[in-house]
Amino acid sequence: MIRRQFFFAMLTLIAFCGLDATSTVEFKYPSDANIVGHVKDSKTGEHLIGITIAIKGTTFGTSTDVTGHYFLRNLRPGEITLVMRGMGYKSQERVVLVQKDKTIEVNFEAEEDAIKLDDVVISANRELTLRRLAPTLVNVLSDKVFAQVNASNLAQGLVFQPGVRVENNCQNCGFNQVRINGLDGRYAQILIDSRPIMSALAGVYGLEQIPANMIERVEVVRGGGSALYGSSAIAGVVNIITKEPTRNSFTFNESMSFTDFSKIDNNANFNASIVSDDNRAGAMVFGQARYRSPWDADGDSYSELGKINARSLGTHAYLRLTDYSKLTGEFHTLSEFRRGGDRIDLPPHVVGVAEQTDHSVYSGNLKYDLYSNNYKHHFQAYTSGQIVNRESYYGGIGEIDVNGHVGGSLGYPIPQEAYGNNYGVTKGRTYMAGLQYSYDLDHFLFMPSQLLFGAEYTRDELNDVMPLLAWQIAMDENGNPIHDANGQVIPLYPELDQNINNYSLFGQNEWKNDRWSFLLGARLDKHTEVKDMILSPRATLRYNPTRDINLRATYAKGFRAPQVFDEDLHVGVVGGEAQKVFNDPNLKPEISHAFSLSADLYHRFGNVQANLLVEGFYTRLNDVFTNEEQPDQHDGIKRYTRVNGSGAKVFGLNLEGKLAYKSFQLQAGLTLASNEYDEAQEWGLNTVKDASGAFVMEANDAGLLEYKNESMTDTKITRTPSVYGYFTLAYNPSHSWNIALTGTYTGRMYVPHAIEYGVHSAELDILQNNPAIVDETGTAPRIDELKKTPAFFDLGFKVGYDIHVFKATEIEVYVGMNNIFNSFQKDFDRGAGRDSGYMYGPTQPRTGYMGMTMRF
Structure with a gap:
């Protein structure tokens, strides 16, 4: 009975969303409506590389090239809002009127945001939100911190957050666990791109197995998160x-x-x-x-x-x-x-x-x-x-x-x-939709x-x-x-x-x-x-x-x-x-x-x-x-x-x-x-x-x-x-x-x-x-x-x-x-x-x- 109700709810959701979604898919033709511009540091005047320029409310955007310039091509005519975001800089918005067969120039002077007031997070409510406007407190760990401590994996960089500890719990295999607000690892849920696919089996050594160079940022929500992400999100969520x-x-x-x-x-x-x-x-x-290489601290050969x-x-x-x-x-x-x-x-x-x-x-x-x-x-x-x-x-x-x-x-x-005989074979499969x-x-x-x-x-x-x-x-x-x-x-x-x-x-x-x-x-x-x-x-x-x-x-x-x-x-x-x-x-x-x-x-x-x-x-x-x-x-x-x-x-x-x-x-x-x-x-x-x-x-x-x-x-x-x-x-x-x-x-x-x-x-x-x-x-x-x-x-x-x-x-x-x-x-x-x-x-x-x- 529960399964039937569940799948009925999912099908209803698809049908409801699909009614409105059909209106967004239409034939694309070259409008030759373009926006060009550059992004400079407001203090130094230096052109900035890799700054994101997005159209608010859409999935469309670009980033500045090696010269600090960007180019948005063949846009839909009408009024749009450009959003500029970059690591270490405050976000900015500009309302622009896009016209067919016209190219306009929109430049940005990026203002430094060393304390990350305008970080964007998703873990607070499952939607992209400015951190200062998020309904719950979200701490953000950027890839810059991983570089500062020469961290090669998640475990080595995660400790630089309030309320978070990572510890080694075994002399032999060296498995790590994260503790949030004093609760051990089983109370924290690890997400990858907001999805809880880190099973109990994968979580044993998972903190060390996730390489730092695949991480854009880590969002940490302390406190109960089960209302959003389900079981085990009691101490918090690491996204x-x-x-x-x-x-x-x-x-x-x-x-x-x-x-x-x-x-x-x-x-x-x-x-x-x-x-x-x-x-x-x-x-x-x-x-x-x-x-x-293995390391022996006390010379006992173990x-x-x-x-x-x-x-x-x-x-x-x-x-x-x-x-x-x-x-x-x-x-x-x-x-x-x-x-x-x-x-x-x-x-x-x-x-x-x-x-x-x-x-x-x-x-x-x-x-x-x-x-x-x-x-x-x-x-x-x-x-x-x-x-x-x-x-x-x-x-x-x-x-x-x-x-x-x-x-x-x-x-x-x-x-x-x-001879010992404690060999084991373990298989884990986790699927979610x-x-x-x-x-x-x-x-x-x-x-x-x-x-x-x-x-x-x-x-x-x-x-x-x-x-x-x-x-x-x-x-x-x-x-x-x-x-x-x-x-x-x-x-x-x-x-x-x-x-x-x-x-x-x-x-x-x-x-x-x-x-x-x-x-x-x-x-x-x-x-x-x-x-x-x-x-x-x-x-x-x-x-x-x-x-x-x-x-x-x-x-x-x-x-x-x-x-x-x-x-x-x-x-x-x-x-x-x-x-x-x-x-x-x-x-x-x-x-x-x-x-x-x-x-x-x-x-x-x-x-x-x-x-x-x-x-x-x-x-x-x-x-x-x-x-x-x-x-x-x-x-x-x-x-x-x-x-x-x-x-x-x-x-x-x-x-x-x-x-x-x-x-x-x-x-x-x-x-x-x-x-x-x-x-x-x-x-x-x-x-x-x-x-x-x-x-x-x-x-x-x-x-x-x-x-x-x-x-x-x-x-x-x-x-x-x-x-x-x-x-x-x-x-x-x-x-x-x-x-x-x-x-x-x-x-x-x-x-x-x-x-x-x-x-x-x-x-x-x-x-x-x-x-x-x-x-x-x-x-x-x-x-x-x-x-x-x-x-x-x-x-x-x-x-x-x-x-x-x-x-x-x-x-x-x-x-x-x-x-x-x-x-x-x-x-x-x-x-x-x-x-x-x-x-x-x-x-x-x-x-x-x-x-x-x-x-x-």
Whole structure:
């Protein structure tokens, strides 16, 4: 019934929009009505390259060439509005009367906008809007920041936003996750060109797999975004806007980094764009190759940063079918081999610990935009998809003793019966399609408004199998195979198959003018893992008493739906044991209620441009997912059941300031946050001791004595500092020199640490010189700790010099260093028994780099 209603709604939307759309498609004939002109910097008088000149309300436009001039050909006669936009300059509009067989000249004097008052964003309401007029607060991260910190991928540049942290959560495989307003990665939704196609599987290593040279800008919306984008947009939304071609150009970059000045991290990339003379078609192609050597911080032969060998290739293209319609497509493919642990060059099944993944990812989206002649109607149809194929190995055989010698050394081969078998094959498929329609009303009730509604369908398929382990069958206590109701043998490691369908309807109305906006909207989702339909409303209020004062208040309800796998499908290694997470049959979705108040203030003091942002936020979480460790079945897999726990509350303050004075630009952000569960949650285990201090044992179902463990709990949301921030300082003393100083601060936080007594992998266990003891199942006692980490300040710099070969051709050479003071974790676990998840703080140690960029 729900499916029929959903598809009926989509067909109705197509029919309704199509009635008006037919009037915009008409035969095009040469009108010889042209507009020419140039764009100059208002201060220097220099002609500017790559400034966009668009016709307001249409998909048609162009950009200035290498001489700073533009040419719009064969326009439709009538009154139009030209819009000039350029990175670092204020937008301008000019009303022009276009006449048949006439060419007119329209020139622009571009005024500097160092603090980005007139940035254009789409994440606030699914329509292009000036940032200062957007109904919700949107922060924009430009490709300029990625260049300042020599970021080769999304993860390395994303931290330079208020309320945003990126951290490495594994010593072996090195997967990163983004945390917004103190909530971990599973609460943030990653979009590519506004489409949620980053599945749970792709999101594990996705932050590092997205190359920086495909990114035009990154838009970050903090707080609940489920009303617009669906599940998992509780902490916020990170929207990656890919580069679109604006002019003919080519860029090549080669950068070589040296981790701890000892291991190479090499990155080469290129971008090439071509645009047709009439601006009806254009394409951009990008590619990147990266190789990172593994790095061992403490000399125990186990990596803290794993090996990466990655390639990416993609394109973004458009075709303007008419002045009022545009077809846009983006496609990219990623290939990445990643390996961490010990003896990286050996096969993973014969080493102490190995986490190895080999990814092939294919992602793409297609969008069709159609406007009416009077610009009031906008219809959009879109589809996107992602295919992820992953081969993996998670596990380890530990340190094998062969006749008193180290197994695997010359003359002492590891016996084949000790080989590991934790190979995995995972396939992920994500598809989505949607329709969206908006209508600008001149007056509705009490002011002009924009009505927007649409429908979406998303399907997520995930299949995971461990092919060697899948041969094994489940046995009863007598050693006999266990059969199901149909008489079939039950595998000990069954194939896991997940298919999720989500049907969505969304709508909103935004009453707005330059001073006020009031938005009411909601989204209705039917998710196959949730019994009831989920309603996510939102309301926003914006008040601009002047152009330079933006005040906002927002409320949004969000949700996160359960899945069969944990959010990252990541199999951790703790003592060489794989981990799997299963849902409780009665699991409910997590629900959030997010509130925020913000003031975004701009002012000019003579030659100084200034911006101050103050944002208070409060998020209430209900039915928070938590994992309960299940009794050990002694089959090499640790099992957890995901259940609903208590609620949690996250609240705090985001502060951001910007200053621009002549050749200096300073930007800094600080977050103060408090995050706690309503009730204590499990963070680890400790083995029970009796009055004499001896570890307590009890008989399990098989009659074997095993250690009795108790849950360790706390109300703290772990891995969340109460204070963190960033800054960037750019100085351009001349047209050729580019100097940048950047830094991030991570305050103290609590991090869980799993420790096996007597294994001597953790610093605590080594210092106490605990004896190696195990129970009758071969398991050591647990003495987990909740560690309060030190604070970290990661300071970096970059110096670049541009060699201007010709007017439109330049070569930049640069050198720099990240984490100058080597503010990095010092107490890593050691050896095969280490807790690979015990990693915190900055994502890389002191790292020097140098490189060259060629542009024309």
